[in-house]
Amino acid sequence: MPVLLNRQKQEFQKFEKNMKWFHKNYDSLRGQYAGEYVAVNEDRVVMHNRDAEMLIRQLQERFGDIGAFVIEFVTNGKFDLIL
Amino acid sequence: MRIYGGRGRGRLGYVNAFLTCSNPPLDDPIRLYVDTGASRTTIADRDAIRLGINYAQLEESPVPVVGIGCGRIKSYLLHNVFLTFRVVGGGYHLERLPSVTVLKHLPRSASELAVINQIPSLLGIDVLEKYSVRFTRKRVVLEK
Numbered sequence: 001m002p003v004l005l006n007r008q009k010q011e012f013q014k015f016e017k018n019m020k021w022f023h024k025n026y027d028s029l030r031g032q033y034a035g036e037y038v039a040v041n042e043d044r045v046v047m048h049n050r051d052a053e054m055l056i057r058q059l060q061e062r063f064g065d066i067g068a069f070v071i072e073f074v075t076n077g078k079f080d081l082i083l
Numbered sequence: 084m085r086i087y088g089g090r091g092r093g094r095l096g097y098v099n100a101f102l103t104c105s106n107p108p109l110d111d112p113i114r115l116y117v118d119t120g121a122s123r124t125t126i127a128d129r130d131a132i133r134l135g136i137n138y139a140q141l142e143e144s145p146v147p148v149v150g151i152g153c154g155r156i157k158s159y160l161l162h163n164v165f166l167t168f169r170v171v172g173g174g175y176h177l178e179r180l181p182s183v184t185v186l187k188h189l190p191r192s193a194s195e196l197a198v199i200n201q202i203p204s205l206l207g208i209d210v211l212e213k214y215s216v217r218f219t220r221k222r223v224v225l226e227k
Contacts, residue, residue, distance in 0.1 A: 004101055004167055004175060008110060012101045012169070015112035019099060023089060037200070052200035056132050067111035071133055073201045081093040081203075 014041075014068035022070050033074045040070040085171040086214075088117065088223040091203075096216075096223025098206060101167040107140045109161075113204055117216060117223050121207035125184040126161070130204045136161070138187055148184065155189040166210070168225075178210050 004012065018040045022029070029038060029045070037055050039047045047062070049055035052071070059066045088098030096117040103110045111134050115124065126134070141159035148158045164180045190196040214225040 003177075008101055008103075012099070012112045012167075016099050016169070019089070019114060023091065050197075052129050053132055056129075060135075066133065069133075070114075071129065075092075081095060 011068045015070065018042075018068060018070040022072055026074070029074050030076075034076045035074070037071060037073050039066070040072070041066075041068060084176060084227055086168045086176065086225040087171055088225070090218070090221055090223065091116070096218060097203070098168060098223065098225065100206075102134070103165045103167070104161055104163060106163070107137065107161075109134055109136070115166075115206035116203045117211065117225075118205040119208055119211055119216070121205040123182070123184045123209050124164075124166070124180055124207040125186060125205040127186050127202045127204045128188055129200045129202070131185050131187070136185060138185070141185060144184060148186065155191070157187045157189065159185040159187065161185050166206075178213075180209060 021043050022040045033045065033048050036048045036050050037052045038045045039055060039059050046069070047055060047059055049058065052073070056066070056071065059069060063069070086098060088096050091097045097114050098117060099112060099114050101110070102113045113126070113130055113134070126136070138159055141161060144158040144160050148156055161183045162181065164183045166178045166180065168176045168178070170176045188199040190199055211225070214227045217224050217226070
């Protein structure tokens with residue numbers, strides 16, 4: 001049975017921290033990045049784009065491994081998510 | 084054993100997990116919305132790209148996906164997936180999933196694609212049925 005390696009544990013921890021930062025700062029991000037996808041790493045937005053796929057490709061080109069990055073859409077307004 | 088998650092967009096509950104798979108090789112964290120309405124744990128299009136999933140390496144699912152607001156969509160299967168969750172009090176808990184669905188929507192316009200890319204990955208009933216799920220103001224709690 002696989003166990004997380006130290007490298008994976010660290011990446012997971014960073015991802016969780018980035019996720020927490022995104023949700024905590026969501027209201028202020030709306031003022032700056034509404035209608036865009038943002039990539040969050042180490043307590044800041046490292047890149048943003050209106051196109052999610054393009055953003056991911058650019059992140060991969062620039063940073064290589066983006067496993068710990070949080071990539072999220074910042075909405076202009078409120079809407080309901082019905083899955 | 085208890086797993087804490089957060090409350091995200093639309094007050095929906097999510098948990099973070101570390102996803103591993105040997106074929107194709109994947110090992111990255113993922114955020115999964117807790118969805119008792121999903122038959123199976125599902126990786127959405129945007130996360131599939133982020134994880135570097137190549138659809139050509141996956142088996143197309145013989146079972147069609149039906150959902151609210153469902154448009155043109157293909158679904159694939161990722162076999163033998165492990166999800167590792169952080170457990171309250173320290174340590175990790177591993178769930179082995181025989182298969183996970185990977186979505187590939189077929190958008191007809193840029194505006195449709197923009198909506199699709201907001202669809203999150205889901206933690207489905209295949210995992211959730213093993214837990215009792217409850218919500219607090221700030222958290223979702225999975226417990227067993």
